[in-house]
Amino acid sequence: MEKLLLLHGALGSASDLQPVAKALEGQFDCVIFEFPGHGKTPVGQYTFHINGFKEALSRFVDQQVLQGCAVFGYSMGGFVATKLQSETNCFGAIYTLGTKFIWNPESSAKEAGQLNAAAIQERFPAYAAKLAQQHTAMGWEAHLEATAAMMLQLGHEEVLSEAAFAQIEIPIAVGLGDRDKMIPLTDAMSIYKKLSIGCLDVLPYTQHPLDRLDLELLSSRLRSFFSRRPA
Numbered sequence: 001m002e003k004l005l006l007l008h009g010a011l012g013s014a015s016d017l018q019p020v021a022k023a024l025e026g027q028f029d030c031v032i033f034e035f036p037g038h039g040k041t042p043v044g045q046y047t048f049h050i051n052g053f054k055e056a057l058s059r060f061v062d063q064q065v066l067q068g069c070a071v072f073g074y075s076m077g078g079f080v081a082t083k084l085q086s087e088t089n090c091f092g093a094i095y096t097l098g099t100k101f102i103w104n105p106e107s108s109a110k111e112a113g114q115l116n117a118a119a120i121q122e123r124f125p126a127y128a129a130k131l132a133q134q135h136t137a138m139g140w141e142a143h144l145e146a147t148a149a150m151m152l153q154l155g156h157e158e159v160l161s162e163a164a165f166a167q168i169e170i171p172i173a174v175g176l177g178d179r180d181k182m183i184p185l186t187d188a189m190s191i192y193k194k195l196s197i198g199c200l201d202v203l204p205y206t207q208h209p210l211d212r213l214d215l216e217l218l219s220s221r222l223r224s225f226f227s228r229r230p231a
Contacts, residue, residue, distance in 0.1 A: 003030075003070065004024065004031070005066055005071045006020055006032045006077075007033055007035075007071065007076075007080060008035070008038070008074055008210075009075025010151075011143070012074070012076075012077075013038045013041075014033070014039055014041075031064060035053045035080070036052060042138070043137070048146040049150055049153065050076075050083055054080050061084075061090055068091065069092055070092055070095075071093070071095065072095050073094060075208070078098075082094060082099075082160065083164075086164040086165070089170070093226060094171075094173070095175055097175035097176070097203075098175070101187065101191045108154050115145075115147055116144075117141040117145070131144070162194055168196065168197075171197045171229040173199050173201050173225045174191050175202075175203060176201070177202075177207055178206060181208065183208075188200060201225065203217060204217075
């Protein structure tokens, strides 16, 4: 059975991926990785940044002997996996979903502006409580602040260049929900066209949040992509 590495998104943790792993039982041998500063995992020696997450993921791949494995990267997880692949060529294929690859000062400021702990506590107390329960390593307020700072950085630095996408030589699926308000379809198409071996996969009636995803639909798309990918 093929190993499938599962990577969560920003503001997420390993627990978000448990339902995904459950839905894929019998189809893939799933391995879940939690990024530093998320959930129960301390930042430790790493920076709370894409490059720090990339370094932590690289070490995990080496420790677990996952070279050449398939990857499902949700949102930020897809970004980190693609970044690592562009530098090390350690994966066999990557399916990204809801990954925002294109950042600029305006979009990063917009996303970061939504991560105000006081505002979330006032307007969405149930969500604030969930974050507090989920992110015990840093504390949810510090986690939000660090995530906002990272997003602002992404708007002012080129973490993944056009040349980097073009040089990746494994199959990558750019998956996107047709109702995802965070990533424009034009952005997803632009990234897809830069890939040497890639496909664009638009999921119907699908929003950005992972907990609203139709897991049966995702399971079908992953099976199709990983079984049909070019050798």
